Amino acid sequence: MVIIENLIKIFNRHTIDEKVAIDGIGLEVVKGEFITVIGSNGAGKTTLLNLIAGTYLPDEGKVFIDGREVTLLPEYQRAKYLGRIFQNPLMGTASSMTIEENLAMAELRGKSRGLSWGVTKRQRDRYKEFLKILGLGLEDRLSDRVSLLSGGQRQCLTLLMATLSLPKLLLLDEHTASLDPKTAEKVIDLTDRIVRENELTTIMITHNMNQAINFGDRMIMLHEGKIQFDIKGQEKRHLTVEEVVKRFGEKLEDETLLCKPVVE
Amino acid sequence: MDILLGIFQISLEQGLAYALVALGIVISFRILAFPDLTVDGSFVLGGAVVAKVIVLGYPPLIGIILAILIGFIAGCATGLLNTRLKINSLLAGILIMTILYSVNLRVMGRSNTPLLNYITIFTPFERMEWRWLSIVIFFALIVFAGKFLTDLFLHTQVGLAMRATGDNEQMIRTLGVNTDNITVFGLGISNAFVALSGALVAQHQGFADIGMGIGMIVAGLASIIIGETLLRAKSVGLMTLAAILGSFIYRLIITIGLWLGLAPTDLKMATGAMVILALGFPALKKGKEEKLHLRGI
Numbered sequence: 105m106v107i108i109e110n111l112i113k114i115f116n117r118h119t120i121d122e123k124v125a126i127d128g129i130g131l132e133v134v135k136g137e138f139i140t141v142i143g144s145n146g147a148g149k150t151t152l153l154n155l156i157a158g159t160y161l162p163d164e165g166k167v168f169i170d171g172r173e174v175t176l177l178p179e180y181q182r183a184k185y186l187g188r189i190f191q192n193p194l195m196g197t198a199s200s201m202t203i204e205e206n207l208a209m210a211e212l213r214g215k216s217r218g219l220s221w222g223v224t225k226r227q228r229d230r231y232k233e234f235l236k237i238l239g240l241g242l243e244d245r246l247s248d249r250v251s252l253l254s255g256g257q258r259q260c261l262t263l264l265m266a267t268l269s270l271p272k273l274l275l276l277d278e279h280t281a282s283l284d285p286k287t288a289e290k291v292i293d294l295t296d297r298i299v300r301e302n303e304l305t306t307i308m309i310t311h312n313m314n315q316a317i318n319f320g321d322r323m324i325m326l327h328e329g330k331i332q333f334d335i336k337g338q339e340k341r342h343l344t345v346e347e348v349v350k351r352f353g354e355k356l357e358d359e360t361l362l363c364k365p366v367v368e
Numbered sequence: 369m370d371i372l373l374g375i376f377q378i379s380l381e382q383g384l385a386y387a388l389v390a391l392g393i394v395i396s397f398r399i400l401a402f403p404d405l406t407v408d409g410s411f412v413l414g415g416a417v418v419a420k421v422i423v424l425g426y427p428p429l430i431g432i433i434l435a436i437l438i439g440f441i442a443g444c445a446t447g448l449l450n451t452r453l454k455i456n457s458l459l460a461g462i463l464i465m466t467i468l469y470s471v472n473l474r475v476m477g478r479s480n481t482p483l484l485n486y487i488t489i490f491t492p493f494e495r496m497e498w499r500w501l502s503i504v505i506f507f508a509l510i511v512f513a514g515k516f517l518t519d520l521f522l523h524t525q526v527g528l529a530m531r532a533t534g535d536n537e538q539m540i541r542t543l544g545v546n547t548d549n550i551t552v553f554g555l556g557i558s559n560a561f562v563a564l565s566g567a568l569v570a571q572h573q574g575f576a577d578i579g580m581g582i583g584m585i586v587a588g589l590a591s592i593i594i595g596e597t598l599l600r601a602k603s604v605g606l607m608t609l610a611a612i613l614g615s616f617i618y619r620l621i622i623t624i625g626l627w628l629g630l631a632p633t634d635l636k637m638a639t640g641a642m643v644i645l646a647l648g649f650p651a652l653k654k655g656k657e658e659k660l661h662l663r664g665i
Contacts, residue, residue, distance in 0.1 A: 157542070179541055179542065180541050180544050180545060180546050181544070183542055183543055183544030183545075184544055186542070188542050194536075195536070195538060196539055197536065197539065198531065198532040198535035198536045198539060198540070199535060199536070200531070200535045201528070201531055201532065201535060205528055205531075208525075208528060209529065209532055209543055210543060212543070212544075213543045213544050214544035215544070217525035217526050217528075217529055217545070218524070218525055218526065219521075219524045219526060220524060221523065221524060221525075222523045222524050222527060222528040249602065
């Protein structure tokens with residue numbers, strides 16, 4: 105589904121601030137796979153997503169999505185393959201527009217837009233059903249502006265928007281990090297449910313070790329722009345926080361600051 | 369009473385004539401969040417093009433259509449400077465506005481073109497019994513047609529993408545919209561409205577003048593702010609309505625000011641002060657509250 109070959113990204117090249125953000129990453133993501141990515145600040149997690157999404161172009165290497173090379177394709181042309189959610193709940197929605205308008209825009213991801221009506225009656229009925237999944241009562245507030253929603257509600261809406269058109273690849277960039285613990289739990293459970301039900305290929309960055317271990321079929325840890333370890337299959341299913349700490353203790357030394365495992 | 373009626377009549381007529389400028393500015397400033405200063409030039413451009421066409425002996429309608437098209441191109445030019453050449457939005461508008469000054473002089477061949485002895489779109493109204501009323505209805509039909517079409521457009525798929533471009537550009541780009549193209553197109557529409565207004569105003573006042581666009585952006589902004597304050601406009605339909613209502617109220621204030629003895633030379637200063645007050649009021653109010661707070665009240 106997604107193939108990344110020897111990707112390299114260097115910021116501020118040939119200056120004193122030169123920083124190798126991604127240092128030769130190769131990765132093959134199978135269709136329907138749910139990958140969690142952990143790593144400390146500056147490990148290159150977000151840069152990796154940005155390279156896949158086309159926000160930045162790599163210095164070397166190639167990116168293929170669904171058999172097509174997209175390495176140099178501009179961001180808006182890759183949109184039809186990708187759904188993306190950012191950490192900041194404000195980034196995923198247009199706040200001055202209504203819930204139904206936001207959903208309608210998301211549904212046309214990567215498709216051509218014309219002069220036909222933006223939100224039709226049929227779409228409205230469908231969105232009502234979709235929004236019921238969230239259980240937030242948003243189905244009765246279709247024509248409310250998004251600015252009236254809370255951060256958690258907005259992130260849930262963003263999640264629904266990202267998955268509405270069933271993207272080939274879903275990119276989640278610490279999308280629960282700025283929510284309160286209770287809302288974060290709700291959003292992560294919803295994420296898992298939607299990803300599983302639709303068998304979406306997903307890459308999720310997280311700072312939360314428990315999330316990284318409990319969700320997904322495969323876990324990758326990045327360190328200084330390289331893949332430090334890659335656990336999948338049976339091994340991933342039986343993975344525990346203690347085991348990660350035991351096996352990768354030395355490497356985790358500074359990472360644990362941010363993804364402190366809860367050892368009971 | 370006659371004077372008050374006169375003030376009302378003049379304001380309504382003027383307000384409607386300039387309402388299309390405010391409508392255009394709603395699209396650039398409010399929908400696209402693009403501070404477009406092309407307006408001062410594209411307003412004159414509309415007047416200059418229509419004047420030239422009329423003087424050459426063609427029907428005024430052709431002049432108006434041509435003015436709309438050329439206004440559209442002028443707006444696109446500003447958009448292209450900003451999106452393709454990465455020139456700052458304010459500077460891009462100023463550059464095209466400056467260039468248009470020369471273009472407008474070229475089009476007219478001089479700085480002022482009188483139209484009093486030519487057949488304009490308003491000539492048929494001359495002989496009408498209810499001249500003022502018919503002209504107002506004529507203006508109102510055009511303005512509300514413009515408002516209605518804008519409202520419709522902003523609810524289409526492309527229109528939603530345009531509103532999202534002004535609201536959250538990153539988000540709509542990740543949804544596969546080329547926001548550069550949308551910006552260029554939106555500024556085109558905005559300036560097409562402005563040029564149409566210029567074309568109508570030139571014929572209505574009986575001349576096109578190189579200076580007729582000075583301060584147009586500020587007057588348009590004043591109109592929008594007045595209208596939005598009165599209507600508390602958040603939705604698209606209310607925003608465009610606010611522009612029209614604001615344009616009328618703005619002209620009303622100006623006309624009353626002139627009647628009370630405001631010198632026409634001070635008009636732009638008064639308008640500027642009005643906009644500064646309206647824009648600065650929230651900050652001033654907040655500052656005062658903070659000071660009060662510091663004093664422990």
